Amino acid sequence: TDTLPFDQLAAYLTRTFPLVHQQLKLQTVNHYGRLYEWPGTDPALPPLLLLAHQDVVPVLPGTEGQWTRPPFAGQQAGGYLYGRGALDDKLNVLGQLEGVEYLLRTGFRPRRTVLLAFGHDEETQGLRGAAALAALLRRQHPRLAMVFDEGGLVKADGVAGLAQPVALVGVSEKGYLTLELAATGQGGHSSMPPALTSVGRVAAAVARLEAAPFPARLDGGVSGLLTYLAPAVPFGKRVVFANQWLFGFLIRKSLAATPSGNAALRTTTAPTMLRGGDKDNVLPIGATATVNFRLLPGDSVGQVLRRVREVVADSLVRLRVVGQGRDASPVSGT
Known part of the structure; x- marks a missing residue:
């Protein structure tokens, strides 16, 4: 991970929001995670927690020329800001700090303590950022009044006949699981291939998974x-x-006719990486495919593993959990 941009961002935040950094308590976690505490006038009230994350997804090397605008330039044009993080999720980092800075400038003090927690590795499961911040919060503030995290958009379209904007408020978070599918075959020269190579076996397993999506609910x-x-x-x-x-x-x-609608209905199956040989005329001994699943509330990691084994239906394809899988959070009643 290139950490220089995080150092640059930290300097920018300190420079841009001076009152926040003068009057709020700041704790750092694993160097880049940030927890701000704005004390309220009534310490008996449980705090309000606002969340956001500083990191963004990378740009694939070699694709820079396909972007209509540079992904990291932060260009403004036509009333819009273009760049990684403009929506996901520096928008919330800067919006929250801007709001607190303004309120501090007016002399406002909240009755309830306000906490701002900004992780730095959300796009890679958040183990050193969000998870470490959560552990710190459990020790220092075990009881919270409410937690606000990034959510959906305010949509003015998308539902035919709806004449007013709709704010999409997230009431749950899907679970996460990445599996590696692996097969081993006979290596050799490509001029004499077997009936099914390791690459072909893994590709067939992936094709079966895509052809059998999880039920829509x-x-x-x-x-x-x-x-x-x-x-x-x-x-x-x-x-x-x-x-x-x-x-x-x-x-x-x-x-289900649109990717976003389909994702709201089911646990999704997304093959993301394929690996095999490194020469076009040599049969690879091993081949792997990486498949990412986002679990709908009600589906567990164990259920997904069982279903994948049933659908793949090939004892010569091995499954391995990559990293840590997690179930979806329950759907909030509020």
């Missing part, structure tokens, strides 16, 4: 969203949204 949060929207949509859609027991099949079919 509305109970992972979509059902509550549609119930909430029902009074605001035209009569025809209101009938559908209010009677999901009858129209569930149509709703699932409609949502």
